Amino acid sequence: MTQIGTNIKKLRSVKGLSQQAFGELFNLTRGNISSYEEFRAEPKVSVILQIAKYFSIPVAHLLEKKLTVNEILNFEDHFTEDSAQLAIKNMDPVHFLNRETIQQSSDNKISIDDLPMFYFPITTKNQVIAIEHNGLIHHPAAFPFEENSILFFEKLQLNILHTLxxxxxxxxxxxxxxxxxxxxxxxxxxxxxxxxxxxxxSVEDMGCFWKLHGKYEKIA
Structure with a gap:
């Protein structure tokens, strides 16, 4: 048995897609996706190739291994995880908010604790959130970052207020x-x-405020 059902479910979770929305990307029904995830059926080879191409994931990985969030986000090109122990030792867990999650969120209410996570080397001890910069999030006219870049924000602490x-x-x-x-x-x-x-x-709402920590921009 392949890992395709498990990986489709993981892809949906990371990308914030419902079974219906995922199916529509590949001219499939919600029932098709449900049957794949429950191991009652497997997609045709042509569909597997479409999924692999759409998410830029090697076909062999899609079929044979359980994908990590890092692989789904295509961070593996630069930051590899040889084992779970290595990830925990050398990298930090980061919540990730992307375009699909915003689109799928009920009333656009975002709960950070419910966001998917990946591992990434972070140089601050403060909590960090990663966000895919996109047109769904309002930003100043002079905001200098390209769409689709990943922006990292650290949660405010009293000791960094003077740097804002x-x-x-x-x-x-x-x-x-x-x-x-x-x-x-x-x-x-x-x-x-x-x-x-x-x-x-305000100090009472300090948990709602974040400061830009850095960005990740893949260069072709």
Missing amino acids: DKHFGLYIKGSDYFFGTYEVKNKQIDLLLNDWKKQSF
Whole structure:
């Protein structure tokens, strides 16, 4: 028995796709996807080739091994996991928010704890979230990052508040989230999306504020 059913389910989870949405990508029904995931049937070779091409995953990996989140996100080209122990020892777990998850989220309410995770080398001890930059997240007009790049944000801590002025940040609370630019005046800290929308920082809501830590951009 191949791993195709397990991997289709994992792909859906990471990409935030329902069985119906995944099936529509390949002219399949929700019932087809359900039967693959429950090992009641396997897709035709032509469908397997389509899935592998669409997600840029080797056919052999799709069929023979249980894919990791890193492989699904195509981070394996640069950061490999020889074993689970190596990943835990040398890398850090990071929650990942992508375009598909936003589209599939009920009322666009995002729960960070429910997001899929992958392992990545992080140089901060603070909690980090990775986000696929896309048009579904509002951002300032001068936001300098290319669409589809992966942006890493670290959760604010009291000891980094003095570093915020003019830095890019993220606000995320329920269905309200956007990229912005921090403005610090005396002890007042605001995250500005534009001239009309901003969010004022408070210690009580500190868990909703993040500071840009870095970006990942694959170069062809």
